[in-house]
Amino acid sequence: MAPEGSTGHGSPRASLPVAVTPRPLSGRRLLHTPALAARNELLNTESAFEVLDRARALEATGRDVVHLEIGQPDFPTPGHIVDAAFKAIQDGATGYAPTVGIPELREAVAETTADSRGVDVTPAQVAITPGAKPIMFFSLLACVEPGDEVIYPDPGFPIYESVIRFIGARPVPLPLREDLGFRFDVDQLRELVTPKTRMLIVNSPGNPTGGVLGDRELDAIADLATANRFWVLSDEVYSRLLYGSVHRSILSYDGMADLTILLDGVSKTYAMTGWRLGWGVMPERLVEALGLLMVNSNSCTAPFTQHAGVAALRGPQDAVDDMHAEFAARRDLLIDGLNAIDGMRCEKPEGAFYAFPNITALSPDDGRFARDLLEEAGVATLWGSSFGSHGAGHLRLSYANSREALAEALRRIRAFAENVSR
Incomplete structure (x- = not known):
């Protein structure tokens, strides 16, 4: 028999526990919550x-x-992608997934990146994350020390500067000039690179301007990065949204495979902003570092959204x-x-x-x-x-x-x- 006051194994409660009168608060001083960390x-x-x-x-x-x-497409997510997510849920894909992504999606990302950028990419170079922003955050954490300099586009996505400051690095704005079609001046970029430069962030096509980098700018980036051995974080989430030109990726340039972190995802191309599915293509040793950051934060990306991502990349366009x-x-x-x-x-x-x-x-x-x-x-x-x-x-x-x-x-x-x- 269950003791009095317990519910046993689902049986009706025999009696309620005696209410305990709380101590009076007289003499106590109600305190505010503790201070938050200054880095916030x-x-x-x-x-x-x-x-x-x-x-x-x-x-x-x-x-x-x-x-x-x-910046959110006003179209519904294509039906075959939604169907793939439902099927994955019905098939039980609701538990933990591999930290840096399910093999099927890593393979699909590697293949589509290789085809669209004209480079060799293996699944081991792909890290899947819940949205593309973690690639930005984790790459800066994994590659940049406090006091290092990070060059970023201005005007640009405001989270670039935000995260650079948060990790203790020095943000170095690279002006995008209206008279150059919201591209940067190559000579000015050369002047901004110093021995402390650890990373350059580029975004083409760009937010907020819609500007697109050309061969002159990308050639300069490749020359400077290979000569000075700094990372290039290339935000290419708008790469499928070009009007009249072909996408150029810094990943495709000679010597850049070991220096480039390509950031991409499904949000803008497939109208999937709320699905939170992104990825990075990078050297394998950096994938391992991002895997550790994932283990210590998000654990993994929801597997059913990853199956939807496979359908997006491999399905009809x-x-x-x-x-x-x-x-x-x-x-x-x-x-x-x-x-x-x-x-x-x-x-x-x-x-x-x-x-x-x-x-x-x-x-x-x-x-x-x-x-x-x-x-x-x-x-x-x-x-x-x-x-x-x-x-x-x-x-x-x-x-x-x-x-x-x-x-x-x-x-x-x-x-x-x-x-x-x-």
């Missing part, structure tokens, strides 16, 4: 999520907002082609519309799905302009200076929204700009 102050956030929260708050009051702030064609049409609509607004000028992006118009003729403060545009006109955008000091005087607009929404946004932006100019 080194991390920054993404303004996109802050603006999204504010836009949703406005919508909750009944306001209508056109969302151009989030029709949906990708359709999305690409629609993004191209939206790009033309948005860029033509922005350039027709007095006080705005916008380079036509060669890749990704962002416009980065110059608004210096309308306002000296891009942050104020973006905030007022949201509050007064109901158009959510990001201010260029949130991507680095060299992005000041610009806005970032995502055309991952319908043509109807873009047309409405242009109408509102035009009216707002006319009002500002008065």
Whole structure:
């Protein structure tokens, strides 16, 4: 018989335990929570999520907002990919997976990378992670010492600088120049490289500008990296979103296989931002180091999402082609519309799905302009200076929204700009 007060093996409780009266708190001083580590102050956030929260708050009051702030494809994940995930779950792929990825996905990544970049890649050079950001974070942790210098694009994805600072390294911004199509000046890059340079981060096609690096820039990177023996972290998550040019990867250049960490994933190409599935292609010894970081943090990437990734890479690509064609049409609509607004000028992006118009003729403060545009006109955008000091005087607009929404946004932006100019 179970003792009184217990439930036995699922039997009704015989009686409840006697309630214990808590001690009075008189004489005790209620304390605040302990202090947080100072290094948390080194991390920054993404303004996109802050603006999204504010836009949703406005919508909750009944306001209508056109969302151009989030870099998230507005298409559903292709059906065969969703089906593969469901099947994997039904087949029991819900436990732990190998730390750096299931063999099927590592093989698929190796094959597609080799085919698209024209290089030899083995599955042992592939690390799978929950989203592409861990590749960035883990690569910096594994390769860069405190006090080392890391060169990164400015304007660029804000998490680059954030993580560089967090690990105790020195961030060195590499200006992307509007007059060069948002590429960097090769001579300026040479001047920034020092004996302390441990890594260069590149992003092509780029966020927030849509700029694409050409042979001149990539040749210079390869020459400098091989001569100075520093790592190159190449963020290529937008590599399938090019308009009129062929993707060039630094991994394909002579001598770069041992120095390159290629970052990629399914989020942008296959409309899978919430699936959190990314990967890196890198030298095998670095895969081992990332494996240790995975063991000490995420353990593994969900296996059913990895099976979905296999379906994405090996399955039909029709949906990708359709999305690409629609993004191209939206790009033309948005860029033509922005350039027709007095006080705005916008380079036509060669890749990704962002416009980065110059608004210096309308306002000296891009942050104020973006905030007022949201509050007064109901158009959510990001201010260029949130991507680095060299992005000041610009806005970032995502055309991952319908043509109807873009047309409405242009109408509102035009009216707002006319009002500002008065």
